[in-house]
Amino acid sequence: MSTFRNRREFLALAGAAGTAGALALTGCGAGSGSGGGSVDGKAEPRRGGQLRALVTGGGEQETIDPHAEALAIDMARTKALFDRLVELDGNMAPVPRLAEKWEADADATVWRFTLRDATFHDGKKLTPEDVLFSFGRILDPKATNHFAQGLLSVIDLKKSRGVGRNTVELQLVRPNAELPSMLATLGTSIVSTRYSDPAEPVGTGAFRLKSFEAGRSFVAERFDDHWDGGAYVDELRILSAEADARGNALRAGEAEYGYEMTPTFARTAQADKSVRIVAAKGSTAHAIVMKCDQEPFTDPDVTLAFKLLADREKLVEVVLAGQGVVGNDMFGKGYQYYPQDVPQRKRDVEEARALLKKAGVLNKPLSIYTSSVASGFVEAATLFAEQAADAGLRVKVTRGSSETYFRDQLTKGVMGSHRSGAMTVPTYINDRLLTKSAFNASGWRRKDFDATFAKARSTTDEAERTELYGKLQRTVHDEGGLLVWGHPDWLNAVSSRVRGVKDAPPNTLDSARFDKVWLA
The missing domain is CATH 3.10.105.10 (Dipeptide-binding Protein; Domain 3)
Known part of the structure; x- marks a missing residue:
């Protein structure tokens, strides 16, 4: 069994996984826009509860290896567990994440990234060595499934180095004026030097892994020591489900977030008080x-x-x-x-x-x-x-x-x-x-x-x-x-009780940003 094709298959897993923290869907609302704007007014965030997110799955092809992510569901799970040095905002401009700032020499062949004070899930601090280890892992010639391998081949790892406790200097094999944007692409997450088994991820993300089964389920808990304040929800579940099953589960109160809904669902949801559509205009x-x-x-x-x-x-x-x-x-x-x-x-x-x-x-x-x-x-x-x-x-x-x-x-x-x-x-x-x-x-x-x-x-x-x-x-x-x-338009659906979701284009900082979502 891989992706759930209907509500019955979805309920079978949801029941087996437990329903602690599940919330009934009530209230109403609607939101749309572009560029990552908020659709929740001035509501104040609060902690607690469980968020169940449904995404198209890939069966046994799914992975939580952040450097081998290829499917939308892989990307959502990676984002929960790991951080990148840089992300993209809604206008495709690079913005700081694990790197607080960066600078380059005159011909853009040497770049320095200043790291923020961040902690891995095992309690160790982020260091320049972790960054260099991550890029070395991505560039491993034996790992042909590492998505960013070709993109980051511009980095000369042998000449790159750590400078002090919080700066990494990247030497490039040729000038590149867009390195920060490149480091914001898929497959560039930072892992710890102690990371060796994809089944035991060591990241700095807002959530820490509890369990994962390819093609079935993913459960993670809030990481309270996250550098950006940690998530609002106690637990995040990301489940595989096809489009119809996602829509049915949202309407029935069996999920709180549906990733990439169909235009047909979005149109019919306009009259449905149990869900609302968050749309990023023309962004795919x-x-x-x-x-x-x-x-x-x-x-x-x-x-x-x-x-x-x-x-x-x-x-x-x-x-x-x-x-x-x-x-x-x-x-x-x-x-x-x-x-x-x-x-x-x-x-x-x-x-x-x-x-x-x-x-x-x-x-x-x-x-x-x-x-x-x-x-x-x-x-x-x-x-x-x-x-x-x-x-x-x-x-x-x-x-x-x-x-x-x-x-x-x-x-x-x-x-x-x-x-x-x-x-x-x-x-x-x-x-x-x-x-x-x-x-x-x-x-x-x-x-x-x-x-x-x-x-x-x-x-x-x-x-x-x-x-x-x-x-x-x-x-x-x-x-x-x-x-x-x-x-x-990039169409996602949320329960009427979900807050904090932004109308951001996919693959940008605020897309599938489950650490900033809360339940009203």
Whole structure:
């Protein structure tokens, strides 16, 4: 048994785990917005109780190894147990966490991070050696599942060192003007030098582990010595549950937090006094990827034709129930380095048909590989297949396992469903659009693109760096295999008694911030 597909399966585990601290759902309320604003007015926080959070699971693929996190549920658990040196705010700017401040030399090859006074769950103080140990663990060449390994390969560990009791100096192999933002990405949490077994985490997070079973449950208790004051709730449970089960459990009072709810649930919840929706506007990206290293998408005219076939307004209206904005085949709409002056791509079936006819693609059957792993994937793939038929294309929708989809997608099919949470534009390019990117689902591999990216990342002049990133984004828009059709609102649901939840984009400091949540 892995992710719970219905309320009965969820109740079976909830009953076995106990219901101490469970709270009935009463009252009413609603909140929405963007940028991490509070939706709770001036209510005063109070301690006590149990918070049960439901997230899409991954079965036996789930982990609490903070350097191997790959699923949303892994990230939520990691955030409870560990801290990073730096986090991102709602505008994708780096903000201090375990690092109180930082500074770089003139060419951004040497960075110094001043550490705050923080304590690990085993009672030991955070030291520069813990930071260096953490980065060494991430960069271990034998640990190929460490998400940030490629990103942090810019650090020269042999030349990096601790300076005094609270400063770590990182020497880089090449200039990098964006190191703080890179340290705020997934897979960069700080662990203790005494950390050796993922089943026995030693972190500085606001919660300390009580139990974990992959695909089933996670229970943690408040860590009272947390440097940021500790959590308000006594106990946190993070459980695997599919979208329908999450919604049913929230309405029935069997959970207090539902992660990433569907637009349909959000619409129906408007009239439900037991729950409320917290929405971060347009803060994720949904796309169809075309593998540029496989026929027929080795021809840029073919990728352009598919982009011209998309009725983006219809996709947003139907798949997102209108809760989002149209995309323009680039990541990071509204973020730094997103070129706002690129005209919005419009649907043009006749031009698309002409391009496809010229390329000899019209009579060749194609398929989109998708899955129910994310809300809207199957629906968007199905609707786009219908839109492609307007140009005479035959596109079949095939479905894969939700538990292994993002890994399988890298090797299966020539098109696939794709999404991304909030991150900086450079991080997205680094992780998904370089020749050696681990998650290069569009098969985009160009040495000139890689070289321009390396130049941008090492450029300390912000205006020049912005110009270079704009060039990269325009290249992807014109020639790449990303059909970014929409930017959905980020929809989470809470019981009407939950307070302290902010409307923050995913992968930012205030997203899934269970240490700041309390029960009224």
